[in-house]
């Protein structure tokens with residue numbers, strides 16, 4: 001009992017969230033994601049004291065490795081990619097809980113071995129039978145791995161212990177495949193034990209959308225059709241497809257980014273205030289707003305796709321998409337996509353949400369810009385306000401995390417000239433502690449069973465409902481427009497906004 005002392009209550013709630021006895025199995029542990037993100041996240045959590053002392057990590061992959069070989073691979077990944085400094089004593093304790101199980105996903109004996117390894121770890125390290133299975137594998141194997149877990153009795157814990165599945169994106173490639181995958185996964189795991197990763201939700205700046213909107217009074221009164229002119233949500237990358245041709249070709253930027261990350265950002269930006277911040281209440285609001293999202297009638301005018309062509313980026317000559325290794329020279333896959341969406345509800349009717357994403361664009365940036373209407377009347381001379389733009393509130397998701405507010409201000413001098421200025425909040429300047437990596441936060445949440453930051457299957461399906469007609473339209477719409485690498489995308493994207501009397505921001 002805290003006896004109702006508000007100060008002590010506040011302190012108690014900020015006690016570190018430490019995972020209870022548990023372990024993690026990573027399928028596809030030799031992959032890129034595992035080495036660059038998951039292994040470092042496990043170490044960083046251990047280093048911050050957020051994992052239980054007997055925490056165990058089992059790697060599953062097609063390699064003839066002993067436990068020590070696996071430990072060496074994790075060690076190298078941690079040394080190269082972890083966020084926090086390397087500490088030998090933390091490493092030693094963590095590494096005692098490492099095991100490796102070699103095998104193919106179709107290999108029954110390998111899953112039996114996995115079961116014995118889990119039992120051995122339960123006894124040796126007191127994991128309590130609590131294990132999360134992280135499917136960091138090519139999506140076509142999601143159903144197979146989930147079924148193997150069931151067939152070998154690994155998907156259900158005994159007694160009070162839990163078993164959870166963590167599933168990477170992409171979750172399906174259209175509505176039908178997502179529904180099919182959900183069906184398979186829910187035959188094996190209870191919906192509350194399935195954690196679908198959208199790593200954007202693990203980012204501090206994305207969670208800050210909720211703080212900004214619902215912990216303050218000054219923004220929410222303006223957050224609607226009476227004051228907002230439009231919203232732009234951008235995720236721009238400067239890189240090309242790198243070594244991921246096999247994954248990317250045939251998928252494209254809209255399926256890779258808009259279906260998950262950008263529609264989640266839209267949902268958090270546009271949703272109503274949830275009754276609380278538990279997963280159920282949050283999902284209910286996100287789902288409600290996603291259900292109200294509509295595509296405009298004329299997709300030819302209000303969607304654009306592009307493909308990067310040869311160009312220069314950061315002083316380096318780079319290949320066009322069709323010249324990249326492993327890409328079909330006739331591929332029509334989009335590396336750039338822009339879509340106008342409408343939200344049919346009282347708050348947003350008539351306010352367009354423009355979403356865009358692309359590879360090989362001018363710079364790497366993700367931001368949400370709420371662009372406000374112009375003042376209904378200006379008492380100033382038009383010559384004095386010709387440099388004045390629209391007010392905007394920009395949530396800078398990455399890099400350079402923070403929030404910018406743009407407004408008009410008088411230029412010093414004897415005339416009443418007014419120009420835009422900005423007011424800035426930067427995470428780096430306001431807080432001393434650095435932000436945890438998204439995967440750190442999300443892995444800890446999985447171990448704690450906290451589902452707030454994980455999209456539920458209804459949201460995933462709703463997002464495909466929005467995107468499927470666009471993909472179907474593009475399929476019969478010829479080739480995507482080429483844009484020079486290092487620029488801000490196809491001309492048609494500029495024209496799309498110009499037709500509405502608007503323009504894309506240059507972040």
Ligand SMILES: NC(=O)c1ccc[n+]([C@@H]2O[C@H](COP(=O)([O-])OP(=O)(O)OC[C@H]3O[C@@H](n4cnc5c(N)ncnc54)[C@H](OP(=O)(O)O)[C@@H]3O)[C@@H](O)[C@H]2O)c1
Nearest residue numbers: 028029030031032033034062104105136137139168169170
């Ligand atoms: N990389 C990223 O940044 C990123 C970002 C977002 C989402 N994702 C998602 O995360 C997942 C993993 O991505 P990734 O880039 O790490 O993929 P990856 O580098 O291709 O790794 C795939 C892993 O699966 C294993 N594997 C493939 N077929 C197997 C089989 N039949 N039996 C056993 N193991 C098999 C591979 O083992 P071998 O070494 O034996 O081939 C490898 O460990 C995918 O769902 C991807 O869409 C990745």
